[in-house]
């Protein structure tokens with residue numbers, strides 16, 4: 001006779017781990033824990049002994065010496081710029097952009113963008129990132145790569161009033177964005193977005209049309225904003241307002257808007273972002289490398305602004321690694337404020353997970369809880385830099401370098417495990433990628 005109440009429940013995968021940092025509302029950290037995964041979602045999370053007895057999984061992922069975290073969420077990148085990594089370092093933003101990046105980008109093709117994005121997906125998976133916002137040309141090719149790799153992505157069609165390899169006019173870019181939105185209808189892992197490049201590369205009517213597109217299509221609107229002091233000075237001269245009030249005047253701020261950088265912000269700008277519910281993507285390493293300045297992250301968070309974390313592209317970082325970005329973000333706020341309590345480890349981890357997810361308008365990501373998506377990564381706790389592991393959150397932010405990632409899962413599917421990719425033929429990709437990168441920069 002079987003007892004229905006105690007009969008084991010079927011699930012796809014049972015993951016057991018030494019530690020689970022849930023990033024749920026209570027920020028529960030579970031020791032000797034397990035997660036049951038079914039249909040890409042978390043069916044249960046709790047003590048290992050209890051879940052092992054309760055579930056009859058089709059597969060077991062035993063990670064007795066690992067720390068499981070939610071998959072990290074990158075709120076600002078240009079994935080295919082992996083092709084230009086190391087092409088031009090140690091130069092000001094204007095020189096970097098005008099003399100090096102834009103000329104190289106003029107030679108881009110959809111196939112180059114697909115390969116560059118696929119390489120970026122491999123890099124992100126190997127360092128625990130499961131979702132990214134991309135802004136670039138040939139966004140269809142970006143979508144192809146993200147789909148092939150199996151990551152989640154918010155795909156922002158780049159819009160400029162400058163002719164480029166992708167399109168001659170902003171009209172063409174908006175048409176491409178509309179076509180992508182149609183293509184992605186009903187997709188669960190990929191979402192469309194619109195990404196006018198910046199106030200200094202888009203005319204006022206182009207920015208307004210992008211805002212209208214986002215409203216009509218219900219997509220995220222994202223743009224580079226207030227990256228440097230000079231951007232504010234130029235905007236004031238051209239439009240009679242600093243960047244943030246100018247965007248507000250055009251109807252571009254609001255809860256579905258994500259501004260990348262937000263470095264040169266004054267108190268009135270911060271108040272306007274808070275009042276309108278606009279989110280910011282903080283990209284500390286890119287800002288440091290281009291000497292753009294330090295975003296007032298502590299003040300933004302205190303004002304109630306959602307601040308996510310981003311890497312920016314690999315040509316200005318030069319890595320797509322949110323573990324190093326988290327640690328950098330925390331340290332930079334302490335230097336900026338002279339206050340060692342500013343942006344503590346837990347806040348930095350929040351930024352890379354749940355706050356990044358909210359910034360993208362995808363709040364069920366960046367946390368592990370029953371009913372939510374099974375997007376996660378696992379760190380190998382046997383590594384020297386993670387001993388003795390008194391505080392898993394501190395270790396994840398200040399001690400880990402991302403190279404400890406031994407497992408990355410998106411929607412219940414293992415995409416990376418122990419150095420191997422399940423969706424990417426990495427040896428072939430690396431060969432094609434290097435050939436393409438060399439051809440693009442004429443070497």
Ligand SMILES: [Zn+2]
Pocket residue numbers: 076077078224260312313
């Ligand atoms: Zn950027």
